[in-house]
Amino acid sequence: MPDSVLAVDQGTSGTKALVVCPERGVIGTGFAAVRPRHLPGGRVEADPEELYGSVVDAGRRALADAGEPVAALGLANQGETVLAWDPDTGRPLTDALVWQDRRAEVICGELDDHADELRHLTGLPLDPYFAAPKMAWIRRHLTRAGHVTTSDSWLVHRLTGAHVTDAATASRTGLLDLDRAQWSPRAVELYGLEGERLPDIVDNAAHTGTTSAFGPELPLTGLAVDQQAALLAQRVTEPGTAKCTYGTGAFLLAHTGGTSRRGTSGLAACVAWRLGGRTDHCLDGQVYTAASAVRWLTDLGVITGAADLDPVGAAVPDAGGVTFVPALAGLAAPWWRGDLRGSLTGLGLDTSPGHLVRALCEGLAAQVAELADAAxxxxxxxxxxxRVDGGLTRSALLMQTQADLLQRPIEVSALPDATALGVGALARLGADPRLTLADALPDTGPTTVYEPRVSADEATERRTRFRTAVAALLAGGPA
Structure with missing residues (x-):
């Protein structure tokens, strides 16, 4: 029987698939682009059929590239992206509302008096970033038909016919009782979702069905939300360390152990994973725009792409007094003000592209440092x-800035596709319960370690400038 697995990471802007062999590492890769639509009013949508097609295309390409059979399939998902779909035909009934979509602000506003109750129940702040407000918005404005779920449940149903979600993804909805890891009738009631056929909650490594979508029939044995899969791949399995993934957004997760832990610093409390019925927990903070902020600078013509960050930023010694709060899709944790816009201050006639690049790197790094302090x-x-992963970790300028502002070492992962590798490890565990978690995880050290190069005083001064700019936004932005 083959030991390799097919690991598929269905992300915001594309789906990456890997064939992972425990001895030889990655032996096959595939990618298929996804094109979310950014619309007025903070709306972000995706075509569900494009999401499903990208999963199948990327998976088949990876299998063709590997040229050998695999034992099982693992699937990672975007987390808070939702849609309504017909359980009889599998047909989507709405577009997918992507995690960045803000249209459910009105739902959250109506529930403001219950924000503390919901946070205590579910571990999550009341914010349209999470799935439940979007699900309620779909039911109110688009359709009452079919099921309304996160995208993973629909993808799994299309692949296997099962109606499930994993415990970690369920904890991102705002409908999970975090202490019991079961759906909360009270949260369901508050969001007006009574009577919904919510998916069964399963372990992250478990046999949930079989699929022939990729050619040979494969058991689906690993499921995870993307950031928790990356947390696992980075071997952040004990309290004291954290990981940050720099993708479309930046996502910092810190492991908190075997009991749910609600913080007071503005972070979300979530399930990290559930294995063999045992639940591990984490704290989670987000920066809504990371690579998407780099893309914004690119679209303005300041740079030609992320590869320009280092050479353009190297043309100047510092940000030249420019401060950038890159809240281009709102301020996420720990402030939770998605209604606010970003700010770019301290501009002068001498401001150059290099200053803007450095200010962007400093703004991103400062936000991540705020999340780390909150954790x-x-x-x-x-x-x-x-420990860090994701495409933007290729920028030495950003990573050095991160180490400087955090005043802690930054370990850049040797795993460029940590999410896929994490869900691949879960698939191996689900396919072979004799394995331990340590056996299933990739055993790779960091490629680079960045140590702080500035004094604690300078780091404090730079972060204070950023906090001052955030405070100005909070004071003057929409209520």
Whole structure:
């Protein structure tokens, strides 16, 4: 029987598939682009059929590239992207509302009096970023028919016919009782979703069905939300360390152990994973725009792409007094003000593209440092280091800036596709319960370690400038 697995990461802007062999590493890859639509009013939609097609295309390409059979399939998902769909035909009944979509602000506004109750129940702040407000918006404005779920449940149903979601993804909805890892009747009631056929909640490594969508019949044995899969691949399995993935957004997760832990610093509390019925937990903070902020600078013509960050930024010694709060899709954790816009201050006639690049890197790094400080405050101890992955980790300028502002070492993962590798490890565990978690995880150290190069005083000064700019936004932005 083959030991390799097919690991598929269905992301915001594309689907990456890997064939992973425990001895030889990645032996096949495939990619298929996804094109979400950014519409007025903070709306972000995707064609569900394009999402499903990208999963099948990327998976088949990876299998063809590997040229050998695999034992099982693992599937990672975007987390908070939702749609309505017909359980009889599998046909989508609406577009997919992507996690960045803000149209459910009105739903959250109506529930403001219940924000503390919901946060205590579910671990999540009341924000349209999460799935439940979007699900309620779909039911109110688009259709009452079919099921309304996160995108993973629909993809799994199309692949296998099962109606399930994993415990980690369920914890991103705003409908999960975090202490019991079961759907909360009270949260369901508050969101007006009574009577919904919610998916069964399963372990992250478990046999949930079989599919022939990729050619040979494969068991689906691993499921995870993207950031928790990356957390696992980075071997952040004990409290004290954290990981940050720099993708479309930046996502910092800190492991908190076997009991749910609600912080007071503005982070979300979530399920990290559930294996063999045992639930691990994490704290989670987001920066809504990371690579998408780089794309914004690119669209303006300041740079030609992410590869320009280092050479353009190297043309100047610092940000030249420019401060950039790159809240181009709103401020996420720990402020939770998705209604606010970004700011770019301190501009002068001498401001150059290099200053803007450095200001962007500093703004991103400062936001991630705020998340790390919030996690440390909630844990009661400082984080010892930050493990990082994602496309923007190729920028030495951004990573050095991150180490400088955080005043902690930054370990850049040797795993460029940590999410896929994490769900691949879950698929191996689900296919072979004799394996331990340590056996299933990739055993790879960092490619680079960035140590702080500036003093603590300078880091404090730079972060204070950023906090001052955020405070100005909070004071003057929409209520």
């Amino acid at each position: 440390a405050a909630d844990l009661g101890d400082p984080l010892t280091l930050l």
